[in-house]
Amino acid sequence: MFPIETFNLTKKFNGLVAVNKVSLKIKEGEIFGLLGPNGAGKTTFISMLCTLLKPTSGRAKVNGFDIIKEQNEVRKSIGIVFQDPSLDNRLTGRENLEMHAGLYGVPKEERKKRIDEVLRLVGLYERANELVRNYSGGMKRRLEIARGLIHYPKVLFLDEPTLGLDPQTREHIWEYIKKLAEKENITILLTTHYMEEADALCNRVAIMDYGEIKVLDTPENLKNSLEGDILMLEIKNGKNFFEKVKKLHSVKKIHIAENKISMTVRNAEKFAPKVLEFARKNKIFVNSISVRKPSLGDVFLHYTGREIREEMGEGKEMMKRRARIL
């Protein structure tokens, strides 16, 4: 049995196809990353799996239970950290966690222990008795993560869990998430816009765009699938030089911005001297040259392109951040 299994799962909002025939199988104890530009459909996908949205068509099972016919069973076996704020600001941090423990029927004897444990994990133990409205944006986020972990769910959904967190907290959370998957065998579906996070945490990653899964594999395989290294070159003069470089043998993918060019090439170490030689012949002055292995970010851009989504993509993200801060 797969803890998460979807078959042609689709969600339409009056004509807009937010999630388009997504079929996935996620294994037990796996940390699965769902990446994609703003508006790709990640949150909508998760909302269907956690029974908050009804799919337009298709099927899905979470922990073996049908998300339409067995909603209560599904809810019992999942935990979720929402992308948008979902705390009660008029309660204290601890009270928010106690509410959650009550709603999920965490046994009374274990409650205090677990709540203390997750509070310590996110570094809020000392301030647990303050009202949440007085917390900073990052503290609220940490509390939400703590809350999602109290009841040791079988399947955990984390929708941009580390949005707005400082690097220290983020590392702590990563470690804990890994531990959960390994020791408790919890299956985790996580979305993030931080590529290094996906790379560090996820066993497998799916890249989603316009509601569809573009590619799905381990981060390692995805990076290797670009078949080459990234060579970046910055020049001082003569931009049409790039046009000539493009035609050079073995250049696979190219991106030009102003006086910089980045390209995917095989054996970049050997190719770099050739490019320099070529530049010298064309009387082009090279400012800098660098070679690196492709990152998950490169893979992401490779499959989703470089345009900002729907123009409002950036603005929406800003609004979300602002909403968190408020």
Add this chain to the structure above:
Amino acid sequence: MSELEGIYTIWLREIIRFWRDKSRIISSLVQPLLFLIVFGGGFSFVRLGSLSYQTFLFPGIVAMSLVGISIASGISVIWDREFGFLKEILVAPISRTSIFIGKALGGCTTALIQGIVILSLSFLIGISISPYSFLISIGLMTIISLGLVSIGLIIASFIETFESFGLIMNFIILPLILLSGAFFPLQEAPQWLRIISFINPLTYGVEAIRFVIIGFSYIPFPISLSIISAFSLTVILLGGVAFNRQK
């Protein structure tokens, strides 16, 4: 078992929030008392048989204090939706019906606390309520406020944003109170006013409470009690259905 615990949890949250909002407690106590003092004082020349106007008014004030707080607590679901907390509740492994019950009981409890406080102030204006009537009043207040909280919850499941909140408070709560015979004796009211009041379900609540507290009412107690109970039961059921439907 876990459903009961869920209901308790949601109930508890309402109580904690109520308790923490001192300004709301005070204002919702002061308002009815102000009515009682100002109207009761201002109309002290009016006598209804052997009753002073203030005595007549008192049960109406008790009912009035229930209306505002009950409906407002039902409608507070809009706030939960706006601030995202509703998602946390909706995704939890308890049924919508339990959420509804928890909310309704929470709102009802806070309204009762308020109602009981006002009821206990009856001695101030020289009304003495026997322990027996006091208990029956609490039962009646429970019935009425459960119905009113349900009305609030029904409204909340139909409107999406809280822009319309003030509108609803003014267009529902105020007419509900004014047209309930809380402030004037129905038998003396002009025909048109009496007809409207008879359509208003709250009228039967006010009349029932009035009978229990001061032993006087225009509508016979068995009738007012049956109508208000039937009404509350209906809106509670409707509320449950509406709440189950909402996304």
